Amino acid sequence: MTTTAPQHRPTLNDRTGPAHARVWGIGGYRPERVVTNDEICEHIDSTDQWIRDRTGIVTRRFAAPDETVVDMAAAASGDALKAAGIAGSQIGAVIVATVTHPYQTPSAAASLAERIGATPAAAFDISAACAGYCHGIALANDMVRGGTAEFVLVVGVEKLSDFTDKNDRGSAFIFGDGAGAAIVGPSDFPGIGPTVWGSDGSKWKTISSRNSWIEVRNGEGDVDWPAITMEGPAVFRWAVYDMAPVAQAALDQAGIKVDDLDAFIPHQANNRITDALIKQLKLPDHIPVARDIQETGNTSAASIPLATQRMLDSGQAPHGGLALQIGFGAGLVYAAQVIVLP
Amino acid sequence: MAQSEKEILDGLAEIVNEETGLETASVELDKSFTDDLDIDSLSMMTIVVNAEEKFGVRIPDDEVKNLKTVRDAVSFIASAQA
Numbered sequence: 001m002t003t004t005a006p007q008h009r010p011t012l013n014d015r016t017g018p019a020h021a022r023v024w025g026i027g028g029y030r031p032e033r034v035v036t037n038d039e040i041c042e043h044i045d046s047t048d049q050w051i052r053d054r055t056g057i058v059t060r061r062f063a064a065p066d067e068t069v070v071d072m073a074a075a076a077s078g079d080a081l082k083a084a085g086i087a088g089s090q091i092g093a094v095i096v097a098t099v100t101h102p103y104q105t106p107s108a109a110a111s112l113a114e115r116i117g118a119t120p121a122a123a124f125d126i127s128a129a130c131a132g133y134c135h136g137i138a139l140a141n142d143m144v145r146g147g148t149a150e151f152v153l154v155v156g157v158e159k160l161s162d163f164t165d166k167n168d169r170g171s172a173f174i175f176g177d178g179a180g181a182a183i184v185g186p187s188d189f190p191g192i193g194p195t196v197w198g199s200d201g202s203k204w205k206t207i208s209s210r211n212s213w214i215e216v217r218n219g220e221g222d223v224d225w226p227a228i229t230m231e232g233p234a235v236f237r238w239a240v241y242d243m244a245p246v247a248q249a250a251l252d253q254a255g256i257k258v259d260d261l262d263a264f265i266p267h268q269a270n271n272r273i274t275d276a277l278i279k280q281l282k283l284p285d286h287i288p289v290a291r292d293i294q295e296t297g298n299t300s301a302a303s304i305p306l307a308t309q310r311m312l313d314s315g316q317a318p319h320g321g322l323a324l325q326i327g328f329g330a331g332l333v334y335a336a337q338v339i340v341l342p
Numbered sequence: 343m344a345q346s347e348k349e350i351l352d353g354l355a356e357i358v359n360e361e362t363g364l365e366t367a368s369v370e371l372d373k374s375f376t377d378d379l380d381i382d383s384l385s386m387m388t389i390v391v392n393a394e395e396k397f398g399v400r401i402p403d404d405e406v407k408n409l410k411t412v413r414d415a416v417s418f419i420a421s422a423q424a
Contacts, residue, residue, distance in 0.1 A: 054382065054384065231403075232383060232384070233383040233384060233386065233387045233403070233406065234387075234403040236383075236384045236387050237387045237390070237391060237403065240387075240388075240391075241391050270384075272384050276388065
């Protein structure tokens, strides 16, 4: 390992950015079509009440057939740029967290960058499922503070209706479509706390596409469209009992006590998971908790920014307040951090 | 330390009561968690995690689906403690 500078070679320049970064603005896009539990139950043996009791979901939104992940991402990004008060041309990097962009390549991010006038910004997608947005915020924070980009656009977007088996009683009622976006930029104060993140590949199959694309192409055996399926109880156990310590670690590393929070914004996976996390964290009753799942369903990577936008717009969470956000999902992977709300 | 079947049943009944509000007396060995006690899969996971803590045993995800009756759970915990 080289520990000293190479002899007789020029020394490289490197770059540093501002000491701190923060979220400048958040935007969201919810597709027009509202889908009720009764409509979901046309395909599965279930009831509106059963779905409400098990998940908290009352309605979700589905995108139009011709509405793409990039369309939804562009709408949310426009909203976030407006909230941040900056132009698309100021964006230095575009990160799209998604698992439902239906092209293996090219990325959704490159198309999005062009759509919002950010070209030639760096642009790439990340695959961290329901934790994708918090992964994106972690990357953006480091990129701004490292001087790699002045402003970074982070988008969580999903069109899960394209990857849901509407006949699967274990998952058909969970998912929804939507997009949320955040602008991360320089700050005079710490606006994004340390990220606590990780993975557990031993649980790789607990949330997974039913088949690989190769299996779909070969069409052998019991092969179906690679809809996303989930082992609900196993995921529930992990999401509550493994994620509560992660959320607590994000608080501890930020130097924040649970009482200091102005909002708790967990991934909107299931209200039962949220309820159990609240109990595990001993979250005081007066702290507002995101419940966007009721009208939005589980939108995977989009759920945290969408929930954040709803809490800010409704006045449930204060601008400038401290929010604990935690994403967890397929991989299994997770990421959590405390942020200052824009 | 291994506990008697009765001690495990009583402890389990307390956990079920805390999660669901069901009276401890209704948690009998022959009762099915889903059909008789109306406990869904997510509540069952909460009960399992609390039982692990209370009885000092490990109940893997794959094992939970085999615990159909209260007797199944008590037997599993007793053998895991042994």
